[in-house]
Amino acid sequence: MADRRPVERSFLERDPVEVAPSLLGCVLARTDGSGRVRSGRIVEVEAYRGEADPASHAYRGPTPRTRVMFGPPGHLYVYRSYGIHWCCNVVCGADGTAAAVLIRALEPVEGIDAMFRSRPRARRDRDLASGPGKLCAALGITGSDGGADLCGATPSAVTLFAGAPSGGSVLQGPRIGVSAGAEEPWRFWLAGNRHVSARRTVPGSAP
DNA sequence: CCGCCGATCTTT
DNA sequence: AAGATCGGCGGG
Numbered sequence: 001m002a003d004r005r006p007v008e009r010s011f012l013e014r015d016p017v018e019v020a021p022s023l024l025g026c027v028l029a030r031t032d033g034s035g036r037v038r039s040g041r042i043v044e045v046e047a048y049r050g051e052a053d054p055a056s057h058a059y060r061g062p063t064p065r066t067r068v069m070f071g072p073p074g075h076l077y078v079y080r081s082y083g084i085h086w087c088c089n090v091v092c093g094a095d096g097t098a099a100a101v102l103i104r105a106l107e108p109v110e111g112i113d114a115m116f117r118s119r120p121r122a123r124r125d126r127d128l129a130s131g132p133g134k135l136c137a138a139l140g141i142t143g144s145d146g147g148a149d150l151c152g153a154t155p156s157a158v159t160l161f162a163g164a165p166s167g168g169s170v171l172q173g174p175r176i177g178v179s180a181g182a183e184e185p186w187r188f189w190l191a192g193n194r195h196v197s198a199r200r201t202v203p204g205s206a207p
Numbered sequence: 208c209c210g211c212c213g214a215t216c217t218t219t
Numbered sequence: 220a221a222g223a224t225c226g227g228c229g230g231g
Contacts, residue, residue, distance in 0.1 A: 176223075
C-alpha cells in the first residue's frame with residue numbers, strides 16, 4: 001500500500017450527494033498511539049445536506065457540537081449516537097456550509113486482529129464494521145478524533161485515502177434511521193458487498 | 208430471518 | 220424528549 005495518497009480536499013468541496021458515492025472504495029485509516037494502523041474500504045455512505053436538510057444535525061444552524069461541519073472540507077465530524085456509540089462523517093462542501101457524508105460501513109483491510117479486540121461480540125469479519133457505530137469501535141474512533149484532518153499530506157491519526165475505482169455497481173436508497181427527510185435517496189452502497197449494513201431489508205436502485 | 212426492546216447520555 | 224445504533228431475545 002505504498003502508493004496510497006490522501007484524497008484531495010478540493011474533491012470533497014462539492015455537494016455531498018455527489019461526493020458520497022465517489023467515496024465508495026476509498027480507505028479510511030486510523031493510526032493508534034502505538035503506531036498501529038487499522039483501516040477499511042468504504043462500502044456504504046449517506047449524504048447530509050446541512051442547513052438545507054431536516055435530517056442533518058446542522059439543520060438548525062451551528063452549535064458547539066456541529067461547529068466542525070461548518071468549517072472547511074476534509075475534516076472528521078464525530079458524534080455520540082444514543083448515548084452509547086460513536087459515528088463519524090467526512091465534512092464536505094465549501095467552508096461555511098455544513099455538508100457531510102456519514103460513513104456507514106467498511107470492509108476491514110488492515111489491523112483486523114485489533115478490530116476483533118475492539119469488537120468482542122463480533123464473530124466474523126462482516127460483523128466488525130458493518131454499521132456506523134461498529135466501524136468507529138473497530139477503528140478506535142472516538143470524540144477525541146473529532147476535527148481530525150483527513151487530507152493532510154502527512155497522515156494524521158485519521159486519514160482518508162483515495163481508492164481505486166470500485167469496479168462493482170453502486171445502489172442507492174433512502175437513508176436509515178431518519179424520520180425527517182426520509183424520502184431522499186441519499187444512501188449509497190456497493191451492490192452485493194457483504195459488509196454493508198441492513199443488506200436484506202432495504203431495497204436499492206441504480207443511481 | 209424477522210421484529211421488538213433496552214441500554215445510556217448528549218443535545219435542544 | 221428524542222435520537223444518523225447495536226445486540227440479545229423470542230417467535231416463525
